[in-house]
Amino acid sequence: MYLKYILIFLSGVIIVTGQSYEDKRCKCVCPSPAAVLNNTAGSDRRLYIANVPPNKCNCDGVILPRVGADIKGREQEFCPRCECKYENRNTTIIKVVVIIVIWVIMLLVVYMGFLICLDPLINKRAKASYQEHTNEDDESTVGGPSQPMGARGNVLNRVTHQQDKWKRQVREQRRNIYDRHTMLN
Known part of the structure; x- marks a missing residue:
């Protein structure tokens, strides 16, 4: 069962590491060439991304090679409206952080499964060592000589005793309210 999840995880890691991402890029946001040619103040903006060195991250190095023919002769009007930024990111660190988060x-999940599997074993041992008391108000019998005096067993017995006592009280209250229509004092 776990082998299937491990294989899915490993195949996902292989696919992610197999992708080619650019760590360095130049991103330019410019108006559309039609807005410059028609002298309209439209809000239509275009995004241009290129893998160029930092000194070429400008209108001449990124945008004009792509749209040069569209705005021939109007470069001085078009280029000042563009905003170019050189971005540098480390995708290796991003991948490592994602893998660490997935492992955590x-x-x-494995710890939760362990606790779910362990819970019935603890409750079974606690109920096997517990002997029901006839007098619920007598608190001195919880740590009496018939039970083990180890600190762990004593605390566990007290907790299970209080839990069982509370469950019996709730059952009695429900019976009185729904069956007898009376309230406990």
Whole structure:
């Protein structure tokens, strides 16, 4: 069962590492060439991305090679309206952080499964060592000589005793309210 999830995870890591992402790029946002040619103040903006060195991250290095024919002769009017930014990011760190987050989530899921499997074992042992008392108000019998005096067993017995006592009280209250239509004092 876990082998299937591990294989899915590993194939996802291989696919992510197999992709080619650019760590350095130049991103320019400009108006559309039609807005410059028609002298309209439209809000239509276009995004141009190129992999160029930082000194070529400008209108001449990124935009004009792509739209030079469209705005021939009007470059001085078009280029000042463009905003170019050189971006540098480290995709390796991003991948490592994502893998760490996925591993933490997987560890938490495994821990939750461990606790779910462990819960019935603890409750079974606690109920096997517990002997029901006839007098619910007598708190001195919880740590009496018939039960183990180890600190762990004593605390566990107290907790399960209080839990069972509370469950019995709730059952009694429900019975009185729904069956007998009376309230407990």
